[in-house]
Amino acid sequence: MLHAIGLMSGTSLDGVDVALIESDGISISSFGPTGFRPYDDEERALLRRALADAASLADRKARPGALREAEALVTEAHAEAVERFLAAYALRAREVDVVGFHGQTVIHRPERRLTVQIGDGAALARRLGIRTVHDLRAADVAAGGQGAPFVPVFHQALVRRAGLAGPVAVLNVGGVANVTWIDADAPPIACDTGPGNALIDDFMFERTGAGIDRDGAAAARGRVDPAALDRLMAHPYFAQRPPKSLDRNAFSREAVSGLATEDGAATLTAFTARSVAAIIAHLPAAPALWIVCGGGARNPTLLRMLARETGADVRTAEDFGWSAEALEAQAFAFLAVRSLAGLPLTFPTTTGVAEPLSGGVLAEP
Numbered sequence: 001m002l003h004a005i006g007l008m009s010g011t012s013l014d015g016v017d018v019a020l021i022e023s024d025g026i027s028i029s030s031f032g033p034t035g036f037r038p039y040d041d042e043e044r045a046l047l048r049r050a051l052a053d054a055a056s057l058a059d060r061k062a063r064p065g066a067l068r069e070a071e072a073l074v075t076e077a078h079a080e081a082v083e084r085f086l087a088a089y090a091l092r093a094r095e096v097d098v099v100g101f102h103g104q105t106v107i108h109r110p111e112r113r114l115t116v117q118i119g120d121g122a123a124l125a126r127r128l129g130i131r132t133v134h135d136l137r138a139a140d141v142a143a144g145g146q147g148a149p150f151v152p153v154f155h156q157a158l159v160r161r162a163g164l165a166g167p168v169a170v171l172n173v174g175g176v177a178n179v180t181w182i183d184a185d186a187p188p189i190a191c192d193t194g195p196g197n198a199l200i201d202d203f204m205f206e207r208t209g210a211g212i213d214r215d216g217a218a219a220a221r222g223r224v225d226p227a228a229l230d231r232l233m234a235h236p237y238f239a240q241r242p243p244k245s246l247d248r249n250a251f252s253r254e255a256v257s258g259l260a261t262e263d264g265a266a267t268l269t270a271f272t273a274r275s276v277a278a279i280i281a282h283l284p285a286a287p288a289l290w291i292v293c294g295g296g297a298r299n300p301t302l303l304r305m306l307a308r309e310t311g312a313d314v315r316t317a318e319d320f321g322w323s324a325e326a327l328e329a330q331a332f333a334f335l336a337v338r339s340l341a342g343l344p345l346t347f348p349t350t351t352g353v354a355e356p357l358s359g360g361v362l363a364e365p
């Protein structure tokens, strides 16, 4: 068993999640503490500029425009996050066997065999004095895979550890939503389902300056506009069979631009719920249980809409003693251990690679 720290900075641009686990990459022997290092408004603005400057990237090593400055910020923020975490829990770097460093996705175009997560893994390893596995998505995309989602193999370990009979769906609602369908020991089936919180966050940022509909309060007061929801659901992505994945900015919120803020929030929240339910038609069997993780698990309005749209039992990661917020960081700790062991990170049924494939680049301190 190794002590591994996982680091995730996701598409919501809210900050760096940190988690410590003990695992051999197959089972999880213990969950350690978790941490979070938020981005401040200035850092988030720089990351948004970097996302915009990355839209035209063709060379995954190029760092035009704000990307070089943003990569330095991402590396520094992750280093600070780990250093504060170690200090908070009186841990020493030599007690950590490996760090799994996802970095910050700035562009994801698997159809062009291009995915870029900024963050300097070699610099982070040197700064922390800990072996660091980074650039975890590159091998999958280079092999023709979707390059996402990567959490399914960890979801499967969680479901197995909880002794849950399948079929169970584990749904991560981050900026983008992704689902893992798990039944017994069959390979997990997974894909991005559609929008998670990103459209809601961006809409609320535009209308109120706060990049969140906290507790789904605005959506709860609003009314879903059926015509706008139908327009949103007409996107061809929902008819595609898995494996499939998304860039954060894959969907437009133009359909709700004419709605009042609360009705727009309600309609975008319903869009997330209905697009999640649309994946059921592409699964071997409808899950009777959905376990929601990611920040969206904190949105009761979304959870209510998910239960209505799926017709299933919708619970949260916390209901099972998991950490909704830190689960992705835990996953990248698990994936880093698997990378060191040469175990597969992705599968034909999760990203569409031809064979189970390992990945990640190891940087020694």
Ligand SMILES: Nc1ncnc2c1ncn2[C@@H]1O[C@H](COP(=O)(O)OP(=O)(O)OP(=O)(O)O)[C@@H](O)[C@H]1O
Pocket (backbone or CB within 6 Å): 008, 009, 010, 011, 012, 013, 014, 172, 173, 174, 175, 176, 177, 196, 197, 198, 201, 211, 212, 213, 214, 215, 216, 293, 294, 295, 296, 298, 299, 325, 328
């Ligand atoms: N109390 C809350 N009420 C409503 N939404 C919330 C709440 N707390 C968090 N969120 C949502 O969760 C988001 C952060 O979730 P999370 O950290 O899972 O995203 P992420 O990991 O960056 O995304 P991704 O998994 O796509 O990379 C916030 O941007 C916000 O939209």
Ligand SMILES: CC(=O)N[C@H]1[C@@H]2OC[C@@H](O2)[C@@H](O)[C@@H]1O[C@H](C)C(=O)O
Pocket (backbone or CB within 6 Å): 010, 011, 105, 108, 115, 147, 148, 149, 150, 151, 152, 172, 174, 175, 176, 177, 178, 192, 245, 246, 328
């Ligand atoms: C390219 C990329 O960073 N994709 C993210 C994004 O955020 C959620 C969803 O889209 C998922 O596909 C993925 O992250 C999670 C951690 C994953 O790979 O499982």
